[in-house]
Amino acid sequence: MKSWRAQVLVCAGAGCVSSGCAGVYNAIVEKIKEHGLSEEVRVIETGCLGSCNMGPLALVNPEGILYMKLTPADAGDIVLQHLVQGQPVERLMYKDPATGKAIAKMEDIDFFKLQQKIVLRNCGLIDPKNIDDYLERDGYKALEKVLLNMSPEEVIETLINSGLRGRGGAGFPTGLKWKFTHQAAKTPKYVVCNADEGDPGAFMDRSVIEGDPHSVLEAMAIAGYTIGANQGYVYIRAEYPLAIERLTWAIDQARERNYLGKNIFGSGFDFDINIKIGAGAFVCGEETALLASIEGKRGEPRPRPPFPAVEGLFGCPTLINNVETYANIPAIILNGADWFARFGTEKSKGTKVFALAGSIENTGLVEVPMGTPLYDLVYKIGGGLKKDKKFKAAQTGGPSGGCIPEKYINIPVDYESLAQIGAIVGSGGLIITDEDTCIVDFARFFMEFTQNESCGKCPPCRIGTKRILEILIRITQGRGKEEDLDRLRELCYNIKDTALCGLGQTAPNPVLTTLKYFEDEYLEHIRDKRCRANVCKRLTKKAGVKISN
Amino acid sequence: MSHACMCSSPNEEELYPLVDQVIEKYRGNPKELITVLHRIQKLFDYLPRQALEKVSDGLGMSLNEIHGVASFYSFFSMVPKGRHSIKVCLGTACYVKGGQKIVEHLEKKLAVHVGGTTQDRRFSLDEVRCIGACGLAPAVLVNDDVYAKVEPDKVEEILSKYE
């Protein structure tokens, strides 16, 4: 490949698109032309770099200097001062909030320094529309290694030893799932990638597909070889047009270069991938519903067993994994199981990508080793709460997750630790709330979500979520009674035990965790007709009657 | 930002040959129903009954089955929408950052409720659950354009871009 004196990487992830990165990109290209640098300096559009609230962003390599909050007018300075005169432009750099000093290099900024990128190894650093960029960073080498030098059993053993667990929410060991699907006798078999990403407040999978689509395709081909499938499907939500476009491109390019198609790497193995677009039903993220939807039907879950590994798409054995799960796999194959298992905790290996959002300074996408303390995510990487705001709760795992109160701010974020306090890692949404969020209304918000999205197939979920929602609405309107809290708990446990699929089984989590950690706020609503966050319109903000603790 | 109006019937008639082409590609293949519905909705911005009747013939499924599937998915609409679709995100991040205020503001401004279309068919107003711009909440989607960090007083300016 051509070697360039410098590269300007302009983030064109969906966040930066909405902040106007296209104008910045065009202006930089224009200025480069003006200064006659087109043959020396390459300008590319990349996927999300992670720090979306600093966008539009440009990273200038080889120095690794990051410029933020750019406008087209800044292009002149970047090109003339930095690229022509060799003087980085201080006014466009990140400023340390404590000292006010400019930090030139991306790697020296806290937000990036504390991260460990495996899944996002290429995001923001390559042009997702150009397969050569991926190849240059060892792309499709893992597939080559597997096809030419490894048996399916060896791949499975590597995955089991790596300790990788599914990142779609449930955390099932990936190697075991591959093993079961490999062992299923019936053919044909299918490989499916779950890119439905329905949890509101989460955008990890979208960013991987927009920023590094080939890593997912490569892993799916590895999966096909391992379990014995020749056809894969990516089920992606319709709300992500940019991701769909980039994935379509990537599949076409991979076919052209024969990383997909017939006789890949001359190994005799054939594999192809098609895209299936969702149509706006949250429950379709659940694996059995997703498979029904690929088959063109209503996306209703069905009881398991039989698991998809035995009876999946069109009744055939099917391996279904999440986008982030797949994105780990080429790196594990190339670097080995032991390398991967060094990151994380005893039972939660590797890293996890989180979408930081809410009332926090640095919103965006971050990847950290499993077991990183919540404090580090919120304060060190996230930069703490928005000015003058006080931490109230960290909400993880979306509508099936829980609210973590301040007393657990040091909890290690991994599957086991979060489960112990009633929350979940989930798909990776991490939303920070402050005193302006009313905890009862927050629980109502999630319950309204699940009640809307319940497919209605089983009564506990269909009717139970409705009853819970009614009670929560009553409380936010100042019509709650103290007995309501016990009634809520009873309904919650009932749904958890009897609902057919994960949607119903986990729907009570936001209510249960808020009842557990913020009961006083519920009681204020009921006894004092007071909403301290001033969200519930029919209640007063100021304390009327003081409650005894 | 161009988004031609496709909801008045003279234009609709011209689209039926394209419907036939779509159906031809998937004839007799009910597994592709959702793909077909996506294509048709792309043509008309909703699913006209007449088009669904053609789908029913072409794919070999009853109209009832087709309705059952189409009504399950919130993405599909059986009624004509406005020329421009406004979708306010009420996912968790946007909710925490005041998405609800944007909805209320728009409802007042456009004199429609969520799910409705203005009388002049200029806008339809809907809620969505996360469009993946959570880091820049609250977010609003107009057709395919994402607006981030929207404040109620920025709404007017945004709307003025769509005729």
Ligand SMILES: Cc1cc2nc3c(=O)[nH]c(=O)nc-3n(C[C@H](O)[C@H](O)[C@H](O)COP(=O)(O)O)c2cc1C
């Ligand atoms: C209601 C519901 C929604 C789900 N949504 C998603 C989703 O959007 N993306 C995803 O990867 N998994 C989702 N899951 C989990 C899938 O059912 C499945 O466990 C996962 O795709 C398996 O992949 P993994 O082992 O790689 O995590 C959802 C589960 C439930 C119950």
Ligand code: SF4
């Ligand atoms: S638990 Fe809810 S979403 Fe799941 S099958 Fe039952 S009704 Fe449908």
Ligand code: FES
């Ligand atoms: S989209 Fe540019 S940093 Fe996230």
Ligand code: FES
């Ligand atoms: S929650 Fe609104 S964009 Fe994700």
